[in-house]
Amino acid sequence: MTHPFSRTAARRVATSLMLSAAMLGAGLTAAQAETLRWARVGDALTLDPHSANEGPTSTLLHHIYETLVRRDTDGSLKPRLATEWFIHPDDPTVWVFRLREGVTFHDGAAFTAEDVVASITRVTSETSDFKGLHTAVAGAEAIDDYTVHIKMSGPSPLYVQNLTNFFVMDKGWIEANGVETPQDFKAGEEKFTVRNTNGTGPYTLVSRDPEVRTVLAANPGHWDAAPAVTEIVYTPIKEAATRVAALLSGEVDFVQDVPVQDIERLSNTAGISVTTGAENRTIFFAYDMTSDSLKSVPGDNPFKNPQVREAMALALDRDAIRQVVMRGQSVPGGQNVPPFVNGHDPALDAYSAPDYDAAKALMTEAGYADGFSVDLHCPNDRYINDEAICQAYVGMLGRIGIKANLVSQSRTIHFPAIQNGEVDFYLLGWGVPTFDSQYVFDFLVHSPADGRGGWNGSRYNNPEIDAKIESLATETDLAKRDATIAEIWQTLQQDRVFLMVHNQLLAYAAKDNVEIAVHPENQPSMTTVTFK
C-alpha cells in the first residue's frame, strides 16, 4: 500500500495532527504517510531535464532528478550526488568530482561515473537549453566508477557554480529509449523524456497530466533520510483568486505564488501562515536594439536610437509600480542583477525618477515627435503581476507618444518566441543560479554563438563585450575577473541593453502545520518540509 490515504483522509490526518499537537503540547513524528498538496501559478514546461532552463521546470525536476551539487537556502553549495569536488592539483583545467556510492536510479540501475559523462554529453548537445552553462566544457571522463574528470577548455575556477541545475540521467536508460539529445522545446518537439522520468531523486513520478496535476511519491530507495512528505500532489492554478481560495478552503496545503494583494488577508487568516523573502530574480524589459526593421514596426527600429531608449527609461515609474501593482512587494532597481549576485553595483542599481517632459524632448530630438507604435509581449502566468506591470508601462509609454500594443500570452508561448527572435519588445525575468554575473552575460548579452546568447532577445552584438564575457570563463585571477565584470556592466548600462524594473520578493503561504523556508531561487524542495 503506497498511498493509503485519500484526499479527505489526508486532511483528517492533518487536522488530527494539529489537534493532538494542541492537546498534548507535542507534535507527532512524521512516520506516517503525509501528502503535501502544492499549488503554484504554472506547470513545469517539460520533464526533460535538459530541455528548458526555466524556474518552475527545474523546481519540479529537482524532486525527481538530482544534481551533483545543490544550492542551500543560504546560497552556499552542498554535496548531493557528488560528495567532494576540487580542481585537479596537476591540471587547473580539470574539475574532479567524487561521487556518492550506493545510489540507484528509480528503475534500479546503479549510479556511476558513466551516467555523469552521458549527462554531460547530453546537456552540452545542440538542443539543450542549459548548454550556455557548459560552454567551457571540453569533455568528461570516467576515471573509475565513482570519480569523474570534467575537462575544461581553459581554467574555469567557478564552473562548479554552474552545476546546481545540472540533472544527472541514467546512461542505460538514455540509450534504451533513444533520448541521447534533449527535447527541442522551442521547436515544440515531443519526446519520451517529456512525460517519462528516471532519476535518482527523492521522489518518483506517479502520474502526470500536464497543466492539471502531477503526483510524486517518496522514493523508498533514496540514499538520503526519508522526507516527512511522502506524497506530493502538484497542481498549477493560474487564476490568483482561485489559488488563494484553494488554500483557504483546504484544497491545497501550500501555495508558492501568493498574489501580492492577498498577503495581508492570508496572514490574518487563522490556520495559514505567510513567509516572505527576497528572490534571486530581476524583472526587466528588453527590446531588439540592432535589427534594421522590427516585426511590428516594418522598415524602422526606434530602439536602435539611444535617445529613444533613454526616453523609455525616463518614462518608467518604478516607484508607482512598486506601490500600486506590487503593493510594496518588490525592490526597484536600475541594474539587471539581484543584490546578492557577484557584479551587483549599488551605484549602477540606482534609478532616476520619471521625467515625462525630458523624455518627450528626447523623443522629439530622436525624430519621433509623433511617437511610434510597437508590440509589447508579456507573459501572464510567470512572474508576480507580470501582465499588470506591462499594462502599467503601456500607460507610461503612452504619455511620451509610444503606443505599445500589449500582447499578453502564456509563458509556454512567450518564452519560445523570445528564444526564436520573434518579438521586438518584451518583459522577462531572470534569476541567477550561479550567483555570478557571468550567467546573465552568457545567456542575455553575448551574441548568439557557441552555446551562448540563447536568450539574447535584445540582439545585442558587441564583439568587444563578447570577448570580455568569454574571458570570464577562464580567468583565474578573481580580482581581475571582477574588474572585467564591472567593465561589462558599465557598457551595458551605457548602452541601456536592459530596462530593469525591480527585484521580486517572494511570498509562500501554507497551512500552519506545514513548515517551509523561502528559497532565494524560488526552488523550494519538499524534502525540507516538516510538519508541526
Added chain:
Amino acid sequence: MNRIARAWDSDLAYSFRHSPVAVVAAFVALLIILAAALAPLIAPHDPFNPASLNLMDGFTPPMEPNAFTGNTYWLGTDNQGRDIFSAILYGARISLFVGFSAVLFAMVLGIAVGLLAAWRGGWVDSLLMRIADVQLSFPSILIALLIFGVARGVIPPAYREEMAIWVLIVAIGLSDWVQFARVVRGAAMVEKAREYVQAARVIGVHPVRIVLTHILPNVMGPVLVIATIGLALAIIAEATLSFLGVGVPPTQPSLGTLIRIGQGFLFSGEWWIILFPSIALLALALSVNLLGDWLRDALNPRLK
C-alpha cells in the same frame, strides 16, 4: 389613422403596455444601450487610452479620495487606475457591439441555411440539418473557443489585437446560427405548402423571389424572438470568453474582462472592481432576456 396610432393600438403594443416586466426590462436595456452608445460624452475618463491613466490612482475605493493623488471616483478604480464607471460604459459598448454583430451574423447565416434547406428539401436539407445536429451536440461556448483558437493560429500576431473583436463576433455567431436555421426551416416548410406560394410558383415567379419576398417575411416573427434571446446569450458568451482571457485585449476591457480583473481582488477587499461590472452585466443580460421572453409570449397565438 396614422402609423404611430396604429402601432400603439396593435396587439403587440397592447401586450407591452400591460406587462410591467417588459416595460421595466425595456427601460433598463434602453438606458444601458444609450449610456454605452453615448459613452464618450458621458464617461468622465477614457479608459481605453492607457496614456491618460495614472497608475497611482489604482485601487481607489468608490466615493473616497485616493491616498496619493486625492482624486475621487464615483465607483472607484481598478488595479491600473482606470475609472470603473467609465470602464463599464466603454465595456458595455464592446459587449453590446459584439452581441449585436454576432446575433446579426448568426441570424443572416441561419436564415439563409434554413430557407435553403426548406426550399430545396431532399439531400440538401438532410445534409444541412445533420451538420446542425452535429454542432448542436457541442456546447456553443466550446465551439466559440475552438474557432477562437484556430483564428489565433491563423492570424499573425501583429493583427491579433485589431482582429480580436471580429474574431469574437465570428466565433459567437458561428456557434449560434443553428437555432435560427432550425426555426426558419420549420416555418418555411409550412409556408412553402401554403396556397399563395403554390400560386406564385404556378405563375412562374422566380424561386429566389418567392423565398425572399413571400416566405421570408412570414417567418420573421419567431426569428425576432430568438434574436432577442440570442442577444442576451451572445453578451454572456462574450463575457465568458473575455473572462477566460481569450476575448478582447486587456487594454480594451469589455464587461467580462473587467470581471476577470476584479476576480483577482476578491479576497483582498477591493470588492468594487468586480461588483459594479458584474451588476452591469447582470442588468444588461437579464433585461434583454426578459424582453425576449415577453416577445415570445406576445407573439405566441396559443397563449392568447
